[in-house]
Amino acid sequence: QSALTQPASVSGSPGQSITISCTGTSSDVGGYNYVSWYQQHPGKAPKLMIYDVSNRPSGVSNRFSGSKSGNTASLTISGLQAEDEADYYCSSYTSSSGVVFGGGTKLTVL
Amino acid sequence: EVQLVESGGGLVQPGGSLRLSCAASGFTFSSYSMNWVRQAPGKGLEWVSYISSSSSTIYYADSVKGRFTISRDNAKNSLYLQMNSLRAEDTAVYYCARDEAITIFDYWGQGTLVTVSS
Numbered sequence: 001q002s003a004l005t006q007p008a009s010v011s012g013s014p015g016q017s018i019t020i021s022c023t024g025t026s027s028d029v030g031g032y033n034y035v036s037w038y039q040q041h042p043g044k045a046p047k048l049m050i051y052d053v054s055n056r057p058s059g060v061s062n063r064f065s066g067s068k069s070g071n072t073a074s075l076t077i078s079g080l081q082a083e084d085e086a087d088y089y090c091s092s093y094t095s096s097s098g099v100v101f102g103g104g105t106k107l108t109v110l
Numbered sequence: 111e112v113q114l115v116e117s118g119g120g121l122v123q124p125g126g127s128l129r130l131s132c133a134a135s136g137f138t139f140s141s142y143s144m145n146w147v148r149q150a151p152g153k154g155l156e157w158v159s160y161i162s163s164s165s166s167t168i169y170y171a172d173s174v175k176g177r178f179t180i181s182r183d184n185a186k187n188s189l190y191l192q193m194n195s196l197r198a199e200d201t202a203v204y205y206c207a208r209d210e211a212i213t214i215f216d217y218w219g220q221g222t223l224v225t226v227s228s
Contacts, residue, residue, distance in 0.1 A: 003154065034212045035213075036214055038215070040155075045218035045219065045221060046147075046155065046205075046215070046218055047218075048214065048216050051211075051214040051216075052211075089154060091155075091157070091213055091215075092213065093212050093213045097169050098160070098169055098170075098171060099145070099157040099160070099213050101147075101154060101156060101157060102154070103154045104154040104155070
């Protein structure tokens, strides 16, 4: 199972919006609405930010939103803040009953 | 408060074995599926294995199939990962993660580092 494709890095200024893409295939992202997004700060465990494509867990800011079109899912962060600087990973259920993660995207807040 | 605490990591020679544990507290462990996810140094996340709440369903990533065995003891609120025939590429921080639903890993432990080297 190949990793989902994410851009290696994205950047934005405070207050701006950024979008991180996550591209898979019809056997994972395109085939199921089971895409999640995780935020990971250096040296810390990942934190769930979005699940089932577009749902936010309790306590996650509404500045974070998710969507999907075909084989590509997206995470949008609006009103960028310094604390949003982190690595972001998408994940998807796969037709082989496993889970596949994206390669990760480093977000830099300028 | 939900807590997941991994232990058992360390330095092991190629071909060796190691058993990781994950102690769970703050929730009804027997009601949740669990997963192991690993992260090689400086690299991304890689899903390793899944076990259902009753241990009736188990899945593995192709990279560890036949070498790793996931198990749990609901009476002890514990999750395990038996790792055999370890390779250098198994070097990683290993996290246990609670499975709220399909691929929803809502709580993670702090991780335990496994280093495979001679």
